[in-house]
Amino acid sequence: MEKLEPHAPHPHVVFLPFPVQGHVKPMLKLAELLSYASFQVTFINTEYVHDRFLPSIDIQAFYRRCPKFQFLSIPDGLHPDNPRSIKDTIDLLLSIGAATKPALRQLFVSLNRKAGRQQHPTCIIADGIMPSSAIDVAEEFGIPVFAFRTFSACCTWTYFHLLKLIEEGAGF
Numbered sequence: 001m002e003k004l005e006p007h008a009p010h011p012h013v014v015f016l017p018f019p020v021q022g023h024v025k026p027m028l029k030l031a032e033l034l035s036y037a038s039f040q041v042t043f044i045n046t047e048y049v050h051d052r053f054l055p056s057i058d059i060q061a062f063y064r065r066c067p068k069f070q071f072l073s074i075p076d077g078l079h080p081d082n083p084r085s086i087k088d089t090i091d092l093l094l095s096i097g098a099a100t101k102p103a104l105r106q107l108f109v110s111l112n113r114k115a116g117r118q119q120h121p122t123c124i125i126a127d128g129i130m131p132s133s134a135i136d137v138a139e140e141f142g143i144p145v146f147a148f149r150t151f152s153a154c155c156t157w158t159y160f161h162l163l164k165l166i167e168e169g170a171g172f
Contacts, residue, residue, distance in 0.1 A: 010038050010068065011122045012039070012040040012041075012042065012121045013040070013123055014123070014125070015042070016126040016127060016134050017044075018127040018150075019046040019048065019084075019092070022152065023127050023129065027150060031069070035066040035068055035069045039068065041066070041068060041069045043069065043070070043071050044074055046073060046076035046096070047074065048076055053071075074100055074103035076092065076099055076100075077095030077099030077100075078091065078092060093131065096130070096133075097131030097132075097133055100131065100134065101137060104134060105140065108121065112141075123145070124145045124146070126138075126148070127147075128150075129149075
């Protein structure tokens with residue numbers, strides 16, 4: 001990766017993962033890698049994930065490794081007592097679509113106010129499964145959005161071999 005000039009502003013990437021473990025962790029790893037390359041990173045979790053994630057890591061050690069990294073949170077629209085289990089994924093998808101748009105808009109206004117301390121967001125990397133609210137808000141602020149799909153190795157293998165499995169009638 002090309003090193004930035006010392007006087008050049010560092011890119012500020014905002015990450016928006018879908019709030020389930022198989023999506024948060026891969027996006028966090030990508031965010032960490034960009035942080036090691038001197039990118040400013042804002043990682044946005046839902047409040048539910050945020051409240052469970054931060055106590056599970058040594059946050060001070062994390063910030064020493066990644067000093068230009070910040071964790072922020074937004075609501076997901078579900079009641080705090082909702083178990084957010086796999087069977088409730090549709091409820092989460094529907095609620096997060098409605099709840100994230102105003103929360104993201106407010107968050108970007110806040111990030112733009114902090115411009116003296118950090119670079120304005122230069123792009124958003126949103127989970128490919130996130131509702132279009134991230135794209136809508138990004139367009140309002142003129143920020144490019146990249147969709148990042150968090151596939152497991154098993155999913156990748158299936159995509160590469162699905163046609164062959166269908167042609168051979170394997171289990172269909």
